[in-house]
Amino acid sequence: MAVYFRIQRLRQALLLLPLAIVFFAARSDSREQEEARLHFKIAEIAMKRGDDGAAVSELTKAVALAPGNALYHYTLAVAQKSLDPRAALESVRRARKLGLPDSEKEAALTLEAELTYEAGHLTRPADPGLGARTNAKDGLEYASLPPGEFQMGCLPQDSRCNEDERPSHAVRIPRAFWIGRSEATVAAFGTWVAATGFRTAAEQEGWAHAWNGRAWGRQPGLSWKNPGFTQTASHPVVAVAWSEAAAFCAWAGGRLPTEAEWEYAARGGHADQIYPFAGAASHDLANFGKDKGGPMIAGRDQWDFTAPSGSFPANGFGLYDMAGNAWEWTADWFGPYGDGPATSPTGAATGQYRVLRGGSWNFGPWVLRASSRYGLDPTVRSVNLGFRCARDAAPQ
Numbered sequence: 400m401a402v403y404f405r406i407q408r409l410r411q412a413l414l415l416l417p418l419a420i421v422f423f424a425a426r427s428d429s430r431e432q433e434e435a436r437l438h439f440k441i442a443e444i445a446m447k448r449g450d451d452g453a454a455v456s457e458l459t460k461a462v463a464l465a466p467g468n469a470l471y472h473y474t475l476a477v478a479q480k481s482l483d484p485r486a487a488l489e490s491v492r493r494a495r496k497l498g499l500p501d502s503e504k505e506a507a508l509t510l511e512a513e514l515t516y517e518a519g520h521l522t523r524p525a526d527p528g529l530g531a532r533t534n535a536k537d538g539l540e541y542a543s544l545p546p547g548e549f550q551m552g553c554l555p556q557d558s559r560c561n562e563d564e565r566p567s568h569a570v571r572i573p574r575a576f577w578i579g580r581s582e583a584t585v586a587a588f589g590t591w592v593a594a595t596g597f598r599t600a601a602e603q604e605g606w607a608h609a610w611n612g613r614a615w616g617r618q619p620g621l622s623w624k625n626p627g628f629t630q631t632a633s634h635p636v637v638a639v640a641w642s643e644a645a646a647f648c649a650w651a652g653g654r655l656p657t658e659a660e661w662e663y664a665a666r667g668g669h670a671d672q673i674y675p676f677a678g679a680a681s682h683d684l685a686n687f688g689k690d691k692g693g694p695m696i697a698g699r700d701q702w703d704f705t706a707p708s709g710s711f712p713a714n715g716f717g718l719y720d721m722a723g724n725a726w727e728w729t730a731d732w733f734g735p736y737g738d739g740p741a742t743s744p745t746g747a748a749t750g751q752y753r754v755l756r757g758g759s760w761n762f763g764p765w766v767l768r769a770s771s772r773y774g775l776d777p778t779v780r781s782v783n784l785g786f787r788c789a790r791d792a793a794p795q
């Protein structure tokens with residue numbers, strides 16, 4: 400009898416053993432989670448105090464204890480941002496790979512783009528043979544483009560050309576010039592405003608052009624400072640009228656590019672590409688809007704509005720966002736092309752509209768084509784209009 404009971408007890412103990420293992424494993428697992436949560440809380444307090452160093456140390460412990468927690472990795476990236484941008488870039492990439500909650504997705508993508516852009520500035524030397532320099536005045540990078548000749552206008556294999564893109568004609572750029580690697584950024588524009596006290600028409604009159612849900616028109620309260628969506632320092636400045644863009648470039652020691660220079664730059668040295676990039680339009684290559692009812696955001700393009708500069712691959716000349724993000728003002732009046740070849744053309748002698756190039760976050764992909772042109776009243780300051788500067792002298 401006693402033997403029977405002992406066996407019974409043993410059986411019970413054996414039956415309970417796996418449960419006990421699970422229980423204790425769960426307990427130790429939850430202890431680790433609990434400890435990680437504690438480090439996370441302390442890190443949050445440190446960040447509120449502005450002590451990023453302490454936050455990084457606490458969050459490093461948190462991610463070691465809970466390596467599958469995307470939020471810990473993302474918060475670590477935020478804390479690392481100013482201390483170690485490269486480590487921050489790795490952390491935010493890991494966080495995005497693990498899968499963040501929807502509420503953090505766009506902020507994380509923006510952080511990754513900003514860090515990628517910064518990493519580029521730190522490590523990416525000039526693209527082969529091009530040279531690139533930072534202009535002290537506006538803090539922006541400029542690429543040096545070689546002299547050359549290209550076919551301006553509609554490519555024979557492009558079925559989406561408008562009449563104003565014809566005739567395709569040979570254009571010679573006889574001298575090297577410099578052009579912004581990115582669209583002028585919010586940071587650069589802010590530097591100008593701080594230095595000169597400049598106030599844009601949108602600020603003075605209290606409105607800019609934007610979509611109101613039914614039509615595109617005057618929207619009160621909007622300006623480059625607040626275009627109605629979130630802009631960080633590295634986003635392209637928008638809601639800027641033509642003369643304001645031109646004034647900024649003059650202050651920075653340059654000018655707006657001519658339309659021909661813009662297209663030469665957009666083509667990136669490739670004679671046979673319809674877009675500033677190879678192949679077809681894709682949300683992995685540029686920030687643009689819906690394509691006949693297609694998605695607003697897809698692939699790499701997770702932005703409903705502007706994307707930070709450097710979020711997409713550079714073109715053949717090392718230039719960003721020659722397709723999409725913000726439309727770019729050029730120097731020229733809008734007018735039809737002449738028939739013959741031209742050297743350094745500067746567009747129509749006069750006109751009603753200035754030429755915009757490159758498309759934007761809310762336009763379909765057909766305007767991303769390197770030959771696509773758009774003429775607009777130069778006083779319009781729409782939340783999808785930006786610019787980049789060119790210059791003849793090397794940035795100092």
Ligand SMILES: [Ca+2]
Pocket residue numbers: 582720721722723724725726727756757758
């Ligand atoms: Ca652009």
